[in-house]
Amino acid sequence: MxxxxxxxxxxxxxxxxxxxxxxxxxxxxxxxxxxxxxxxxxxxxxxxxxxxxxxxxxxxxxxxxxxRPAGNPSGVPPHHDLVGSRVLTECGEERGTVLDAAFDPVTARIEAVLTTRGELPAGRLLGLGDHALVIRTGHGHPG
Missing domain, CATH: 2.30.30.240 (PRC-barrel domain)
Known part of the structure; x- marks a missing residue:
């Protein structure tokens, strides 16, 4: 990791x-x-x-x-910095700021996102844009 x-x-x-x-x-x-x-x-x-x-x-x-030597790939997606992003639920509730993220260097899969309000499992991620990382609301979890 x-x-x-x-x-x-x-x-x-x-x-x-x-x-x-x-x-x-x-x-x-x-x-x-x-x-x-x-x-x-x-x-x-x-x-x-x-x-x-x-x-x-x-x-x-x-x-x-x-x-591997290569030029810029075609179809490069727009870049939004994950680290430093605000965290919002799909309902628009503030959930802190992203401090860091852990990922598997072999598969490139994100394992967890570390925020000012604790650790988020990768399965809660919905989207990342200019203004925030949007996550699924954690049902059954306080906060």
Whole structure:
């Protein structure tokens, strides 16, 4: 299991020649499927960020990510930062702010979202947009 906060800033190298692509800036999440879909990579100061589909990574380790050489994939979804997002229920009730998220680096599935109000299981995620992470109301749970 890895935390988003531990992945941010890790170097990204290419397979084979181990050229440095850049460093991880952010992870793009599809909250509906509960998966990390893309890695956003900060390249040099004047170069645009690179985007790599999670499926195009060759390896993910605690100290670096290995990417297969590729250009920007087509159909890149819009990026919304999960970490720092407000949490709202589908009824519009405030449920804190996202502090971090834990995910499986092999499957890219989000295991849990850590918020200022506690841990949310990934099965409660509905969507992530500009303004908030929307979750299912937890029935039978206080709060």
């Amino acid at each position: 890895m935390l988003f906060s531990r992945v941010r800033g890790l170097p990204v190298l290419t397979i084979g020649d181990a050229d440095r692509v850049g460093v991880v800036r952010a992870l793009t999440v599809d909250a509906g499927s509960g998966e990390v879909t893309h890695v956003r990579i900060r390249r040099g100061r004047m170069r645009r960020e690179a985007v790599v589909a999670w499926d195009d990574l060759g390896a993910v380790g605690p100290d670096l990510l290995i990417a």
